[in-house]
Amino acid sequence: MQAYLYVLSFLFGLAVGSFLNVVIYRLPRQESLARPGSHCPGCGTPIHWYDNVPLLSWLVLRGRCRGCKARISWRYPVVEAMTGSAFVISMWRFDLxxxxxxxxxxxxxxxxxxxxxxxxxxxxxxxxxxxxxxxxxxxxxxxxxxxxxxxxxxxxxxxxxxxxxxxxxxxxxxxxxxxxxxxxxxxxxxxxxxxxxxxxxxxxxxxxxxxxxxxxxxxxxxxxxxxxxxxxxxxxxxxxxxxxxxxxxx
Ligand SMILES: [Zn+2]
Incomplete structure (x- = not known):
């Protein structure tokens, strides 16, 4: 199988994982999954798209909010990486x-x-x-x-x-x-x-x-x-x- 299919699977999995983080947090709290957009749990500042890139933003910001420096849980990038990995293994196992x-x-x-x-x-x-x-x-x-x-x-x-x-x-x-x-x-x-x-x-x-x-x-x-x-x-x-x-x- 072509390597790019694995790369695409991983990137798609990261994006889905980013959404799963929202579901994991909001679903049990009966909050809307669509609105409001992602915001810092510390200071409430909306998170810009460039600070919301799966995996990378968390690493670049070293797990802290750009505004108030509140800690962002390590679970966010972990859920993204898990989803990305699961999507890659699925591609390996089931092909297109x-x-x-x-x-x-x-x-x-x-x-x-x-x-x-x-x-x-x-x-x-x-x-x-x-x-x-x-x-x-x-x-x-x-x-x-x-x-x-x-x-x-x-x-x-x-x-x-x-x-x-x-x-x-x-x-x-x-x-x-x-x-x-x-x-x-x-x-x-x-x-x-x-x-x-x-x-x-x-x-x-x-x-x-x-x-x-x-x-x-x-x-x-x-x-x-x-x-x-x-x-x-x-x-x-x-x-x-x-x-x-x-x-x-x-
Ligand atoms: Zn903040």
Missing amino acids: SWPLLVAWAFAAAMIVIAFIDYDHMIIPNRIVLPGAVIGLAASIAIDPSRWWVYMVASVGAATFMFALVMLWPGGMGPGDVKMALFMGAVLGVSVIVGLFAAFLFGSLAGVFMMAVMKRSRKTKIPFGPYLALGSMLALFLGEQITSAYMSLFE
């Missing part, structure tokens, strides 16, 4: 195709959900519910003969998560159930890889937090970021991991 568009949209949604859940312990309905419906429609449009696979994966993943919520109340919540619905609609069979990876990452992080950071077992940790991480692994390597696993039994 309809699944590439699905992968870009899915990755963007997962990044938004991970950060909002981390900040507020909320998985927003306004993302996962339309995501599940549009994701299912897109999966079936791309792969019509296997329409039932995506329906079973979506409902199955949500049912599995619902059972866990019933068994361990206080652990996961209804948001995680709806997120599983979304994951299955897009990932199909690979949702198994996504859920398994999420539990693996979640347990490792839990052990780490208890052992190293001395958090108690009762500390509530949002599960959305792990589901998002597992989803990205499943999106990019789900088929390879599944077939490698199956080959163990041949």
